Amino acid sequence: MITKDNSPDYEYVSQKGLTREIVEDISRRKGEEKWVLDIRLKALEMYYALSMPTWGPSLEELNIDDIATYVKPASSMKDNWDEVPENIKDTFVKLGIPKAERDYLAGVGAQYDSEVVYHNIKEELLSQGVIYTDFDSALVEYPDLVKQYFTKCVPLTEHKFIALHYAVFSGGSFVYVPRGVHVTMPLQSYFRLNSPESGQFEHTLIIVDEGASLHFIEGCSAPKYNKFNLHAGCVELFVKKGGTLRYSTVENWSKNMFNLNTKKAIVEEDAVMEWVSGSFGSHISMLYPMSILVGDRARTEYTGISFAGEGQNLDTGFKVIHVGKDTNSVVHSRSLSKGGGKTTYRGLVRIMPSATHSSSFVDCDNLMLDDISKSDTIPVSDIRSSDATFSHEAKVGKISDKAIFYLMSRGLMESDAKAMIVRGFASPISKELPLEYAVEMNRLINLELEGEIQ
Template identity: 65%
Template sequence: MAKQKTFIEDIERALYDVRGEDRPRYRSESGLTEEIVRDISERKHDPDWMTEMRLKALAVYNEISLPGWGPDLSALDMEKIATYVQPDAQMAGRWEDVPDEIRDTFDRLGIPEAEKESLAGVGAQYDSEVVYHSIQTSLTKQGVVYTDMETALREHEDLVRAHFMKLVPPKDHKFAALHGAVWSGGSFVYVPAGVEVKIPLQSYFRLNAPGAGQFEHTLIIVEKGASLHFIEGCSAPKYNVTNLHAGCVELYVKEGARLRYSTIENWSKNMMNLNTKRALVEKGGLIEWVSGSFGSRVSMLYPTSILSGEGARCEFTGVTFAGRGQHLDTGATVVHAAPRTSSVINTRSISKDGGVAVYRSGVKVTAGAKGAKCAVNCESLMLDDVSRSDTIPVMDVREDDADVGHEAKIGRISDEAIYYLTSRGIKEDEARAMIVRGFVEPIAKALPMEYAVEMNNLIDLELEGTRG
């Protein structure tokens, strides 16, 4: 009898692939030069220190080589990427004031509806600029700030200057340097001490222009004892030219604070997603990452948590789905730099149709981080014999009073599990579906409800008897 396999449909992308007309107000020349960087800085009315930082970052970019590991980045030609595309819209505080075509895009993505139903604030970026931002009055009354980065730079310059690219310095890697030179847009959140933001804030990043890059910067500061759930969504329509996303996320979680940062990344398959995310967690603080990687041609994304205060914690939950033509190199890094810090990393990856899913991680326990604990669990499911799934974890432990454990599994749907379920009267197709759903369930449970539904829609299970 032919061995039965589960067939999982490609991610349904029709919703994301609707292109808006490419009619920007301004589009920088393709390539990366000092003139282009100065032009962006001037158009954004940067303070002098920011212009200087951009130029220094450009110099670093020109000095640093591409990483000597990870996916092939040869398809990326910076000479063909426009680093700044200004949409034909002003930032608005009401959807009615956003130009129809751009508003329609976000309507299709369900952002205004989600705002009404389940969000305390929304930011929407189109190409290089934020076109809509809102926050509930009750939060502003408590001192919560949620705005676009450009406004934050004007209205909270000292705070921005003290934190901007301090966690991810431009010299960190080539694409951090690129980001530092041409960043535009993104969100700024400040939650004062003791304030609990009970309803999530969400920023959505849409890159519509072909042959362009998006370089939004997200900076979040959650003060002592405060809490926040921040959701980030991103998508783009597919073009035949390469697009680039090199965003940067810097998260400051102060003493006893909690921050959940959820992302569903669904870029189009012409996107190089070379994003950097990092959190600094102080004493007793908690960072929770929930990360879904579904889109992009190439992704390199490894959120980093630096547990700098005693008892700081990190929980990372991630799912990656790599289909045809995709090479998704994702994972996490954690640095335990204080006593009694703890981290849990839990990931699932699925690869099919020649897709490459790589789990990559680095866990470091520094000397003196007594009582540090880290548990890593990663599981990979391969659905055919033309795909790849690699697991590349490294642990660096420099403290004897530490407990670090790592477990990984790779393989296909187990015949024994199918046998067990069918022997209990469940039809084989349903048994296979149950197993795949069960495989991603730990991740689905961590997502906000609407995102869990979206993920289930993305992984549209279609089962048939003898395919494969």
């Protein structure tokens, strides 16, 4: 995590709080068409009408009147790193983004606060008809395609923070993979929330057309400030008949962040949706990716890990709704807590009467590194099909003193022994991540465990 503020110049920072004027101002500055502004204003009404969630972690400390919802860096979008202003580029260089693009990615997007500052995609993908651009550009360049899908997966009414999101959304990525096209290298978008007391509300919309495949990687981070920040992004994913989408995320927010992100996928016949998720940092996270298996034989798999340290409450989980016949879902969730941190697995498996011969397997494993940390598992299952197969396994345990002694008897310091056990515990998830991200995750684990012993 970069803690130093690179103090970039901002072209514009909205007033704090949320009013109709602010929303109209954001829309005007972006030069949006009326249909987009209409969505924003309708969402604003929803935001006022909907109440705060009455379950989960307390959001009392979050006050929208203290948050600037739109922060525009003094840079327009570039497709060449050399043209990105030095202070902004520095941040992304430190995060390893330009190097990753050269080494193993098919395309990269980089968002700084509210606006995307860099977007690029390899030529051969363009020639195959793949679209990968920032969401604001997509609204202008592909309005029909966007209109067909935008808000159709995650409606404005989903919850209060989605309404907030649609009122002030800015940036994010848009991907369209045409029928039968296999994107063999991943695309990656990186979201950096750099400004204090501000919010990031990026919108990501991905459509994988029939028989196509894509691996999309999302990275998020923010430097540390004393004031609270808010992240309320939205991810809408459509996996068409026979398509495959893998969506990998490593979120490493600073510990003053409210991360209230919404991610959902609609999965059609014979399509596959895979989620890989690593949640680090944040003060409070409420994050429940969801797959709706609408088509017959649709499949989804969720592999996720969260790590909560002192002062952190990470409330995460996976939701799946089986609608089609012979649909299948598999969940592997792991969580770690230390220093009084709290992790909760809050999941939902709903198998509708139409989803005959469907199966779901959920496995949650929670490891507490000390006596003051907490871990909870709140799985909800709603099985309405009589021939469904459903199983749920949950384990909550403390790190084993015997295992620590065993490793220490081979010369490892206590902190190294703990880190090794934790890395091992996290390995089913890190194995699923691209190598660079797995390395980053191990680095984060070591960072979290650093200095707690001796």
